Structures are given as C-alpha cells and as structure tokens.
Amino acid sequence: MRAPARLGIPLADVDTPALILDLDAFERNLQTMADWAKSKNVRLRPHAKSHKCPAIAHRQMALGAVGVCCQKVSEAEVMVDAGITNVLISNEVVGRTKLEALAQLALRARMGVCVDDIRQIRDLSEAMHAAGATIDVLVEINIGGNRCGVEPGDPAVRLGAAVAQADGLRFAGLQSYDGITQHVRDPDERKARAARAGDVTAQTIAALRDIGLECETVGGAGTGSFAFDGMSGVWNELQPGSYAFMDADYARNTPAGGDVPKFEHAMFVWAIVMSRTSVGQAVVDAGHKVLPIDSGMPVPFDRPGVRYERPSDEHGCLVAELDSALPDLGEKILIVPSHVDPTANQHDFFIGVRGMAEGDGTVQEIWPVTARGCVF
Amino acid sequence: MRAPARLGIPLADVDTPALILDLDAFERNLQTMADWAKSKNVRLRPHAKSHKCPAIAHRQMALGAVGVCCQKVSEAEVMVDAGITNVLISNEVVGRTKLEALAQLALRARMGVCVDDIRQIRDLSEAMHAAGATIDVLVEINIGGNRCGVEPGDPAVRLGAAVAQADGLRFAGLQSYDGITQHVRDPDERKARAARAGDVTAQTIAALRDIGLECETVGGAGTGSFAFDGMSGVWNELQPGSYAFMDADYARNTPAGGDVPKFEHAMFVWAIVMSRTSVGQAVVDAGHKVLPIDSGMPVPFDRPGVRYERPSDEHGCLVAELDSALPDLGEKILIVPSHVDPTANQHDFFIGVRGMAEGDGTVQEIWPVTARGCVF
Numbered sequence: 214m215r216a217p218a219r220l221g222i223p224l225a226d227v228d229t230p231a232l233i234l235d236l237d238a239f240e241r242n243l244q245t246m247a248d249w250a251k252s253k254n255v256r257l258r259p260h261a262k263s264h265k266c267p268a269i270a271h272r273q274m275a276l277g278a279v280g281v282c283c284q285k286v287s288e289a290e291v292m293v294d295a296g297i298t299n300v301l302i303s304n305e306v307v308g309r310t311k312l313e314a315l316a317q318l319a320l321r322a323r324m325g326v327c328v329d330d331i332r333q334i335r336d337l338s339e340a341m342h343a344a345g346a347t348i349d350v351l352v353e354i355n356i357g358g359n360r361c362g363v364e365p366g367d368p369a370v371r372l373g374a375a376v377a378q379a380d381g382l383r384f385a386g387l388q389s390y391d392g393i394t395q396h397v398r399d400p401d402e403r404k405a406r407a408a409r410a411g412d413v414t415a416q417t418i419a420a421l422r423d424i425g426l427e428c429e430t431v432g433g434a435g436t437g438s439f440a441f442d443g444m445s446g447v448w449n450e451l452q453p454g455s456y457a458f459m460d461a462d463y464a465r466n467t468p469a470g471g472d473v474p475k476f477e478h479a480m481f482v483w484a485i486v487m488s489r490t491s492v493g494q495a496v497v498d499a500g501h502k503v504l505p506i507d508s509g510m511p512v513p514f515d516r517p518g519v520r521y522e523r524p525s526d527e528h529g530c531l532v533a534e535l536d537s538a539l540p541d542l543g544e545k546i547l548i549v550p551s552h553v554d555p556t557a558n559q560h561d562f563f564i565g566v567r568g569m570a571e572g573d574g575t576v577q578e579i580w581p582v583t584a585r586g587c588v589f
Numbered sequence: 590m591r592a593p594a595r596l597g598i599p600l601a602d603v604d605t606p607a608l609i610l611d612l613d614a615f616e617r618n619l620q621t622m623a624d625w626a627k628s629k630n631v632r633l634r635p636h637a638k639s640h641k642c643p644a645i646a647h648r649q650m651a652l653g654a655v656g657v658c659c660q661k662v663s664e665a666e667v668m669v670d671a672g673i674t675n676v677l678i679s680n681e682v683v684g685r686t687k688l689e690a691l692a693q694l695a696l697r698a699r700m701g702v703c704v705d706d707i708r709q710i711r712d713l714s715e716a717m718h719a720a721g722a723t724i725d726v727l728v729e730i731n732i733g734g735n736r737c738g739v740e741p742g743d744p745a746v747r748l749g750a751a752v753a754q755a756d757g758l759r760f761a762g763l764q765s766y767d768g769i770t771q772h773v774r775d776p777d778e779r780k781a782r783a784a785r786a787g788d789v790t791a792q793t794i795a796a797l798r799d800i801g802l803e804c805e806t807v808g809g810a811g812t813g814s815f816a817f818d819g820m821s822g823v824w825n826e827l828q829p830g831s832y833a834f835m836d837a838d839y840a841r842n843t844p845a846g847g848d849v850p851k852f853e854h855a856m857f858v859w860a861i862v863m864s865r866t867s868v869g870q871a872v873v874d875a876g877h878k879v880l881p882i883d884s885g886m887p888v889p890f891d892r893p894g895v896r897y898e899r900p901s902d903e904h905g906c907l908v909a910e911l912d913s914a915l916p917d918l919g920e921k922i923l924i925v926p927s928h929v930d931p932t933a934n935q936h937d938f939f940i941g942v943r944g945m946a947e948g949d950g951t952v953q954e955i956w957p958v959t960a961r962g963c964v965f
Binding site: 214215226304310311333363488503505506507525555561 | 590591593602604605606638660661663680681682683684686687705706708709731735736737738739740768861862863864865866867870872874877878879881882883899900901902903904906918919928930931934935936937961962963964965
C-alpha cells in the first residue's frame with residue numbers, strides 16, 4: 214500500500230483522499246489532556262482503538278500515560294510488538310484462539326482484560342494456566358449503556374470473588390464505561406448521567422471492599438465524560454481516545470464550562486473536487502470508504518455555508534446555497550470526520566502536517582495505522 | 590496482517606470477525622449473471638469496487654466478462670498488476686498525480702475513463718500526450734442521480750466532440766448510470782425510472798450520431814436495474830457488482846418478475862457472542878469496523894426473529910423477543926452485511942467456504958482483498 218504523500222511536500226500536493234493529522238493541534242490536545250489528568254491526580258490510559266497507531270501511542274506514553282487501552286487482542290498484539298508494555302483490553306475476550314493469543318501477550322507485557330460472565334472467567338483462567346501466564350482482570354459493570362457488563366452490586370461482587378480465586382487471574386478492579394453518556398449533547402444532562410453512574414460504581418467498590426477486594430483500578434470515561442468522571446473521586450483511570458483528534462460528532466456536544474478542557478479538530482480527510490456539473494453542488498472523491506457516517510455527516514472544515522451530503526461509496530456532495538462558496542473543480546478541501554474511530558480504521562497512514570494554521574503546511578510525519586483491520 | 594483462518598479448517602474454527610464467502614452461492618451468482626448477459630447479447634463488465642479482489646475479477650473474466658470496472662486509479666493498478674488487461678474507471682479522474690498514474694496504466698492495459706467537464710478532457714489529454722498513451726473516454730451523463738455527469742443532449746454532445754478532437758483520447762461512448770434507481774424498492778417504479786433514463790440516453794446517442802460520433806460502448810446499470818437496462822436495447826455493457834454477493838439492502842428491493850434473475854446471499858460477516866448479560870440481547874464482536882451501516886442495519890442470517898441493533902465501533906447487539914432465539918455466549922453466527930462495497934473494503938481477506946448449505950462447511954479459499962484501501 215503506497216502512502217498518499219512524501220515527507221517534505223506541501224499539503225497541497227498530498228494525494229486524495231488522505232487522512233490528515235494537524236500535528237500542532239494534535240500535540241496541543243495531547244498536552245492538554247495529560248496536564249489535566251496530572252492536575253486531578255488521575256491516571257490516563259488513552260484508548261488506542263481510536264488511532265490504532267503505535268507512533269501515537271508512544272507520544273501519549275511519553276506525556277505520562279500509564280499504558281493504553283485496546284479493544285481487540287490483535288490490536289493489542291500490534292501495540293506490544295511496538296514496545297507498549299502495559300495494555301488493558303477494555304472488553305470481553307471470548308473464543309479459544311483469542312484467549313490463547315491473549316495468554317501469549319500476558320507473557321510479554323502487563324496485560325489486563327474485562328469480564329462480565331462466570332464462563333469467561335473459567336475460560337480465561339484455563340488459558341492463562343495453560344500458558345503459565347497471569348493477567349489483570351477488571352469486572353465490567355453495566356452503568357447504563359446496556360451493552361456489555363454485569364449488573365453493579367451483588368452480581369459484580371460475585372464475579373470479583375470468582376476472579377480472585379481463579380488460577381492465573383489477578384483481580385484488579387472495575388471497568389465502568391457508558392458510551393451513551395459521551396454523546397449526550399447538554400452538558401448538565403451529561404454530567405448528571407455521569408454522576409448517576411459514579412454512584413452505582415462507588416456502591417459496587419464498597420461492596421467489593423466488604424468481602425476484602427480492593428479496586429486498584431476503576432477504569433472508564435471517554436472524551437465526553439472524562440472531566441466529570443475524573444473529578445468524581447470514583448474513577449482513577451481515564452480511557453478517552455477521541456480527545457487527541459476531535460470529530461464532528463463530539464463537536465456537536467455543547468461544551469461544559471468550568472474546569473473542563475477543550476480540544477481542537479486535528480484529524481481531517483483531504484479530498485478533491487472531481488465533478489462540478491450542478492450549480493450549488495461540488496462532488497468530492499471522499500465517500501463511505503474513507504468517511505463513515507455511522508455518527509452523522511462529516512463537516513467541511515472552515516467553509517461556512519457548505520455542507521457534506523448524499524455520500525456514496527466513493528463520492529460525497531458538497532452543497533451550498535451560494536455556488537461561489539463552493540470549491541471549484543480540482544480544488545482540495547479538508548473535511549472533519551463525524552467519528553474518529555471507524556475513520557482511522559479505514560486509512561493506512563496518518564499524514565502529519567505541520568503549520569496548517571499558517572496556511573498550507575508541510576508533511577512532517579507519515580505514520581502507518583499499523584493496527585488498521587486488526588479486528589480479531 | 591494475519592488471516593482469520595487456514596485452508597482446510599471448518600467454518601466453526603474461523604476466528605471472528607471474518608468476511609465469509611459462500612463459494613457455492615457465489616459461483617451460482619456469477620454463472621447466473623454471465624448466462625443472462627449472454628442470452629441477452631449484452632456485454633458484462635462487473636464492478637470490482639464491490640470486491641477489490643483480483644481472484645474474484647479473474648473468475649468473472651473466465652465466465653466471459655469483457656473486463657472490469659474500477660472506481661479509482663489505485664484500484665485499477667491492483668487489477669492491472671494482477672493481469673486484468675481491460676479496465677474502465679467508471680468515474681472522473683482529477684488531479685495531476687492521478688492522471689500521471691492513469692497514463693502509465695494506459696501504456697500497460699486497455700483503459701477507459703469518464704469525463705463530465707471540458708477541463709477534465711484538457712488535463713486528461715495532456716497527461717496521455719506526455720506519456721505517449723491513448724485511453725478510451727466515455728462521456729458521463731446525468732440520468733437522474735444528480736451526482737456526477739454532464740446533462741444529456743447538447744452538453745454531452747459538446748463534450749463528445751471535444752474528446753474526439755483531443756490528442757491521446759479516443760471517444761468510446763457514454764457512461765449512463767444512476768445509483769438511486771438501484772435501490773428503488775418497488776419493481777414497477779424501478780423499471781419506470783430505468784426506462785426514463787433509457788430514453789434520455791437514447792436521445793443523446795442519436796444526437797452524437799448526428800455529428801458523426803458512434804457510441805461503441807453505452808455503459809451503466811447496477812444490480813438493481815441491470816435486467817431492465819440490459820433488455821432496453823440502449824445499454825450494451827452492464828456494470829453490476831453486488832450481484833455476486835447480494836447484501837441486505839438489495840434484498841430489501843422487491844424482486845421483479847419475468848425474465849429477471851435472482852441472486853443469493855453469498856457474503857457474510859462471521860461473529861461471536863462475547864457478552865450475554867441481558868435477557869433478550871446477545872452482544873457480538875462485529876460493529877462499525879467490520880459492518881458499515883450506511884445502508885441500514887445488517888441482518889442475522891437464517892435467524893428468524895433476531896435483529897442486529899445498536900452497533901458501536903466493535904460491538905453489535907442481537908435482540909429478540911424470545912431469549913431462546915438468541916445464540917449463547919461463545920456461539921458464532923453469520924450476519925448479512927447491509928452494503929457489500931464498504932464492507933469488503935473493511936476486510937483484508939475473503940474466507941471462501943465450501944459446503945455451507947450442508948452444514949458447517951470447510952475453508953477452501955483465502956483471497957486477499959488486495960485493493961482494500963486503494964481509495965486514491
């Protein structure tokens with residue numbers, strides 16, 4: 214797979230479509246989050262499922278992250294191969310092939326994983342025992358997302374006790390994450406929902422303590438809730454991913470005030486106008502295969518009055534009431550993806566550009582999305 | 590990138606998520622379309638954007654296809670590298686880098702491309718002239734999709750004349766395709782819309798003839814309209830892609846009666862139940878990164894009463910009113926993607942399985958999706 218750019222060329226010469234990283238904005242985002250977590254005395258474990266890129270994970274570690282999260286064993290393999298030695302799979306792992314691979318990883322790195330079912334604990338323990346490995350285990354509780362996670366309170370305590378007694382497993386605490394909270398638009402509602410989740414999490418921590426199990430780690434939080442969660446005194450390890458890049462969907466959240474840091478758009482898809490046959494419409498070469506729409510429409514960057522609409526596999530339509538607001542045939546534009554994670558997973562390279570705010574910018578980094586497609 | 594399977598293993602042992610090809614159904618689909626096109630005396634040029642896989646393109650060629658369509662220059666490079674010597678890029682190509690690459694391809698294979706703007710003709714001609722190459726050019730007309738394409742009639746004729754006079758270009762005919770028609774649910778409405786498009790296409794063919802330009806090729810048609818288009822006497826080269834695989838979105842079209850062949854689901858995503866904590870819900874390990882939802886929800890295969898809902902990046906929820914209808918933790922299931930093209934582009938391998946209808950099936954082919962990510 215060839216990259217759409219070479220080091221040192223101007224952004225204007227980067228081929229399209231390409232995944233562009235504004236290095237200046239990206240570095241500010243990383244620093245902002247690292248400083249904030251330090252100031253609140255909570256650990257930061259950024260989610261690598263958002264970028265799947267070891268070069269980015271290493272930059273997060275260099276700023277004080279304790280490790281990274283992954284969502285899949287094959288994703289974790291890429292990170293461990295690249296020298297990241299502390300990985301939490303913030304997800305359940307089911308199936309013999311995956312468990313054997315996870316056990317091999319646990320021989321090479323400090324690994325953690327989540328469980329929400331007694332049968333997972335049994336199979337995980339067998340796999341670790343067979344490999345002579347040990348793994349940290351978080352009991353995942355359902356705090357309102359109604360996806361994975363055992364119910365808080367007694368059901369979670371029973372699983373915690375089972376983990377603590379299982380060969381090859383080390384009870385490490387709770388995984389307490391709710392994806393829905395992240396995208397609640399109103400900041401007061403978002404905060405209230407996070408607070409309710411904090412309450413049930415705290416009750417479960419206390420119930421575990423009652424049987425002698427201390428939660429060394431209480432993990433969770435995303436880019437929408439991390440500030441509430443990080444200041445709650447309940448969570449001690451935050452797992453945001455999108456903050457480094459900021460997508461159009463997170464930008465649709467109304468920001469919270471107070472001591473809640475803000476992040477800049479740093480990830481874009483670079484596209485060219487390839488057809489311009491209708492007044493009020495310009496067709497670009499970026500559709501479903503580079504800009505997924507599971508979280509709504511992408512947004513043209515810094516183009517007031519221009520919307521991205523009617524995407525198909527390889528096309529998207531830029532529309533505007535004023536035709537002159539639209540780029541002409543052969544012009545290239547930046548588009549903010551609606552959702553960081555599936556967008557990064559569509560591309561093979563981050564094209565890192567320095568100096569975009571000052572005008573055109575220059576390609577200074579080309580980072581492979583090494584774990585792209587690592588979905589096993 | 591490792592494959593989720595090895596040759597000879599049973600389907601049950603294939604890791605998840607994986608892109609499964611039911612080889613028996615797939616081969617019947619290929620044969621059905623090839624036979625139909627032959628019986629109607631129209632050429633078949635299947636669209637490789639649906640599969641991005643040279644192994645599949647070669648099987649289509651072996652059954653009589655005159656070549657393949659691609660949507661991108663980089664996709665065409667993969668096909669030509671793999672020995673496909675006749676490729677139409679059924680799309681406009683804009684930008685110097687892409688045009689130079691296209692000219693190099695035109696020195697190695699019979700290449701075609703579409704135009705809808707006089708400026709594209711000028712740039713294309715310059716690139717071909719510089720490389721000493723010649724390329725077939727179709728004028729793309731807008732027959733109702735309102736995406737790319739010049740207006741039919743005089744505007745198209747003017748472009749045709751410009752192509753015919755341009756150095757390095759060979760006027761080859763018209764590209765006349767409407768993506769919207771493909772997904773009109775009612776077969777009578779679908780047929781009527783295709784017929785209207787046929788009328789304007791025929792008028793443009795006649796107007797070109799009036800100035801001495803014959804359309805050797807009138808290309809277009811997809812899996813939803815190919816039978817109407819192929820029997821119209823207007824189109825002589827059909828470009829369907831999804832027919833080989835059939836997705837859940839095309840299955841939502843009401844089939845036409847009469848002499849219109851039907852196709853079977855042959856492409857699936859194989860997923861495992863990784864969490865089972867709520868009654869009436871089973872969480873599988875297949876979300877946005879393997880099952881795009883741009884064309885609606887994927888559909889669990891052969892699981893009456895079970896729906897796929899609330900996907901996130903790495904999860905999907907199977908729900909049913911009757912809990913016993915759901916697979917249990919650790920069970921694997923087949924899911925029919927909602928949209929073939931962006932789904933194939935998410936995966937690195939087709940896992941070809943023989944004997945699925947008889948039970949479990951055996952992995953007999955592992956084909957790389959070589960042009961996955963070739964979006965330039």
